[in-house]
Amino acid sequence: MTQSRRVRAAAHIHSEWSDDAAWPLEKLVESFRRRRVDVLLMCEHSRGFSNAKWSRYVEACARASTPEVLVVPGLEYNDADNVVHVPVWGEVPFLGETPEIAEVLTRAEAEQGIAVFAHPWRRDAWRRFDPQWAKHLTAVEVWNRKYDGWAPNRRALALREELGVPGFVSLDFHTARQFFPLAMELTLDGATTRQTVESALREGHFEALAFSRSALRLASGATGTVLAAAELLRGVAAKALRGFR
Known part of the structure; x- marks a missing residue:
């Protein structure tokens, strides 16, 4: 009998393979x-990729993996004017640099991949959301460290509930500024491999964590209110500091 185990995953990570990370x-x-x-x-940006580069990247992720840390390859697809973003994981063929988002979602599902609607409120991406997309989604990002800061996005939380899909938390890591205690806890059926990780995501065997607690429960309680206030103050302070430069 295979024993299940829990692991922590940092989601939406960019490396030097992306055009805006190093x-x-x-x-x-x-x-x-x-x-x-x-x-x-x-979660590398699809722009600048090709079939050949994707194959090289998958191999590079396998080589970079260690017994302690598994590196799972993924691509973040965007539409033509860079508004809607969808990270995709799984054995999904390269779909092009800027494919139609509807095609990304349907192909990912057909290939048993994982697709997440990223940072819905960046550039009002949610306004382009087609309700038909929801049936193809694995999850919606409700807390993106790069764009949402120290607190989950309340409007993204409401969108997740409206769509009836799980919530996802991510770092959207480009620089050290994005280190933050957000993680996806996955329940794996066996050892930590690309296959078991992707299966856990596909089957919904995951929980979004913040500070080692349920991110969704935290967001709905007093702690969520405190975090939202802290993020508001942080934003005001950052804007003021920029004014002095």
């Missing part, structure tokens, strides 16, 4: 290992 895979592995992360759900 960290090598090996540096990411070591840095997240020190933070007790077991899995990196990579």
